[in-house]
Amino acid sequence: MLETTKISVSSVEPPARLVESDISENGRSNTLPLLSVIVPMSNHGSEAQTIYRALRQGLENYGQSFEIIFVDDASTDDTYAQVLAIATRDPRVKLIRMRAACGETSALDAGLRHAAGQRLVFASARVRANMQTLPRLLRKLDEGFDLVVGWRTPRQDAGLNRVVSRLFNWLMQKLLKLKLHDINSSIFAAPRRVLESMTVYGNLNIFIPVLAAHQGYKVTEEQIEQLPGAFRTSSHVSEYVQRLLDIITVVFLTRYSKKPLHFLGFFGIIFTAAGLVMNLYLFVYRILDFGAIAGRPLLLLGALLLVIGLQMISIGLIGEMIIYTHAREIKEYNIETVVGK
Amino acid sequence: MTQNDNQVFCSVVIPVMNEEENVPHLHQAITGAMQAWGRPYEIVIVDDGSTDRTFPLLEEIARRDPHLRVVKFRRNFGQSAAMGAGFEYARGEVVVTMDGDLQNDPKDIPLVVAELQKGYDVVSGWRKNRQDRLIIRKVPSRLANRLIRKTTQVNLHDTGCSLKAYRREVVQKIRLYGEMHRFIPALARIEGARIGEVVVDHHERKFGRSKYNLMRTFKVIMDLATLNLFLKYLTRPLHFFGALTLLFNGLGAATLLAMIFYSAQNNLSIAELNVLMSLGFLLVATGINFLLYGLIANMVVKTGQKHDERLHEIVHFPKRGFGAGNN
Numbered sequence: 001m002l003e004t005t006k007i008s009v010s011s012v013e014p015p016a017r018l019v020e021s022d023i024s025e026n027g028r029s030n031t032l033p034l035l036s037v038i039v040p041m042s043n044h045g046s047e048a049q050t051i052y053r054a055l056r057q058g059l060e061n062y063g064q065s066f067e068i069i070f071v072d073d074a075s076t077d078d079t080y081a082q083v084l085a086i087a088t089r090d091p092r093v094k095l096i097r098m099r100a101a102c103g104e105t106s107a108l109d110a111g112l113r114h115a116a117g118q119r120l121v122f123a124s125a126r127v128r129a130n131m132q133t134l135p136r137l138l139r140k141l142d143e144g145f146d147l148v149v150g151w152r153t154p155r156q157d158a159g160l161n162r163v164v165s166r167l168f169n170w171l172m173q174k175l176l177k178l179k180l181h182d183i184n185s186s187i188f189a190a191p192r193r194v195l196e197s198m199t200v201y202g203n204l205n206i207f208i209p210v211l212a213a214h215q216g217y218k219v220t221e222e223q224i225e226q227l228p229g230a231f232r233t234s235s236h237v238s239e240y241v242q243r244l245l246d247i248i249t250v251v252f253l254t255r256y257s258k259k260p261l262h263f264l265g266f267f268g269i270i271f272t273a274a275g276l277v278m279n280l281y282l283f284v285y286r287i288l289d290f291g292a293i294a295g296r297p298l299l300l301l302g303a304l305l306l307v308i309g310l311q312m313i314s315i316g317l318i319g320e321m322i323i324y325t326h327a328r329e330i331k332e333y334n335i336e337t338v339v340g341k
Numbered sequence: 342m343t344q345n346d347n348q349v350f351c352s353v354v355i356p357v358m359n360e361e362e363n364v365p366h367l368h369q370a371i372t373g374a375m376q377a378w379g380r381p382y383e384i385v386i387v388d389d390g391s392t393d394r395t396f397p398l399l400e401e402i403a404r405r406d407p408h409l410r411v412v413k414f415r416r417n418f419g420q421s422a423a424m425g426a427g428f429e430y431a432r433g434e435v436v437v438t439m440d441g442d443l444q445n446d447p448k449d450i451p452l453v454v455a456e457l458q459k460g461y462d463v464v465s466g467w468r469k470n471r472q473d474r475l476i477i478r479k480v481p482s483r484l485a486n487r488l489i490r491k492t493t494q495v496n497l498h499d500t501g502c503s504l505k506a507y508r509r510e511v512v513q514k515i516r517l518y519g520e521m522h523r524f525i526p527a528l529a530r531i532e533g534a535r536i537g538e539v540v541v542d543h544h545e546r547k548f549g550r551s552k553y554n555l556m557r558t559f560k561v562i563m564d565l566a567t568l569n570l571f572l573k574y575l576t577r578p579l580h581f582f583g584a585l586t587l588l589f590n591g592l593g594a595a596t597l598l599a600m601i602f603y604s605a606q607n608n609l610s611i612a613e614l615n616v617l618m619s620l621g622f623l624l625v626a627t628g629i630n631f632l633l634y635g636l637i638a639n640m641v642v643k644t645g646q647k648h649d650e651r652l653h654e655i656v657h658f659p660k661r662g663f664g665a666g667n668n
Contacts (some may be wrong), residue, residue: 262563273618315634332421
């Protein structure tokens with residue numbers, strides 16, 4: 001699915017400031033850029049120049065050697081031509097073009113694969129961040145955090161987007177006990193090792209801060225300016241439904257994925273027990289000859305609850321089988337350091 | 342660096358969490374016992390996200406003692422994960438696990454290992470004279486052990502004892518996940534291990550407290566149900582779900598037959614017949630669902646790692662005539 005148009009391979013300038021640990025970790029040569037900024041573009045041709053200029057200015061001020069990777073998610077406008085023009089002039093710019101529109105998670109993955117830097121910044125063109133303010137995230141990383149999320153303030157989005165986003169973040173804070181204002185900003189910075197240790201699929205990339213915090217990484221946020229302009233609002237209700245389902249996925253993934261029967265078994269047993277009690281009551285009722293039970297709706301309700309309860313337990317057992325089958329491939333922990341040889 | 346990787350005979354794996362008071366004693370006691378024993382050893386302590394001074398203390402000890410290795414988690418991931426990490430970093434031919442609270446005596450390590458070398462894959466300690474208060478801990482523990490014996494086919498008096506020894510092969514083979522650290526012998530049993538036990542000492546907990554609660558009991562029961570299923574049906578889950586299919590389809594058929602019988606007799610109202618019919622259909626549909634679950638479960642098991650490869654040893658393997666000519 002990937003067609004890589006690499007305009008430059010090596011960076012020209014020597015890095016201005018070396019972060020020792022970042023380099024020695026993989027033994028990489030220090031002619032590679034220290035920073036890789038990944039910018040997914042989807043029909044943002046008209047903004048390409050603005051984004052590039054703001055990014056360049058911000059990053060040059062920050063002072064670390066950098067590369068900018070634009071990932072063109074099969075745009076139908078002139079995005080490709082615009083970025084290609086930039087890339088031919090500036091060797092620090094890489095262009096990756098997806099063959100078909102695949103979404104931001106795929107763009108992130110493709111960008112990650114071709115990024116040379118030890119620290120990565122992910123900033124989607126969609127959210128119209130003022131790219132000049134991105135180095136704020138990097139300064140926060142310098143303080144020792146493992147992942148920094150951009151918090152769009154003040155928000156310039158369309159009203160509906162803001163309301164939905166507020167709701168989403170409120171729900172996430174309640175469910176996952178993560179104190180971040182703007183989890184879904186699609187802007188974040190992190191060392192490569194942090195991102196590489198996480199498996200992200202589907203459109204779960206907006207949950208990367210949540211998943212990172214779950215792995216025990218130190219996650220924080222930093223304010224990012226947003227540019228005013230034409231924002232797209234979601235045109236389908238289905239997008240909101242999907243978002244809601246994603247939340248359920250993440251809650252399940254972070255809490256119960258390693259012990260599905262503890263979760264499903266709990267509800268399964270409650271349902272089964274309720275169904276059993278109802279039907280036992282009817283059984284006794286009939287045996288003692290209080291009257292006919294065939295016409296009692298309670299009979300159906302009881303049977304239904306019993307059936308649903310048993311199915312929940314079955315699904316839980318299948319979940320346990322899936323995990324057991326893959327238990328030797330899945331690591332359930334994240335090691336910070338090992339002391340001793 | 343006094344020893345080579347393959348020279349370690351015994352790895353002592355200990356998961357700890359917020360045990361700052363115990364850690365120095367623990368290290369001292371184990372070192373004393375192992376030095377007296379004289380076999381090459383290493384200690385692998387997994388710090389499961391301690392928030393007190395446990396890790397700095399361990400780090401300091403590790404600087405002085407080349408036998409000690411400390412694995413530090415980024416956050417608290419639970420005892421199963423800690424045990425799993427310990428197994429991964431252990432390099433000895435024999436892996437001994439212990440709790441960090443010094444309720445077991447490290448002097449018993451040679452004893453457990455000696456039992457292991459009699460031909461077992463797993464040897465568990467048995468705290469025959471427990472130092473806990475009678476009713477509160479002994480009785481529930483005895484009941485739990487009986488239940489565990491029945492459901493997991495592991496004949497141990499005291500599964501809860503954390504002092505256990507494993508052959509390296511077993512540690513590499515078992516699949517530890519979720520909160521299954523309580524049932525490592527059962528997990529080993531699923532992989533076909535031979536399990537033994539030996540009586541060990543038991544001291545009262547010096548610092549800190551351990552806790553019991555209802556939710557934990559529920560989780561334990563769920564885990565036991567899972568283990569029981571794995572033990573019997575891991576390689577053929579359709580047989581398990583198929584039984585449920587038969588049961589529900591039988592009930593459904595009986596209900597529908599009763600409905601037909603009553604409608605022929607004409608002594609039930611239409612509404613009553615409707616309820617009976619719905620019930621019959623519901624039961625049949627459920628039965629079919631279970632069949633489908635069974636098929637999916639079969640797919641899950643077949644697409645994963647092979648489960649049929651159980652532990653075994655080659656005792657005597659005479660050369661047969663037909664292979665003789667071409668070697």
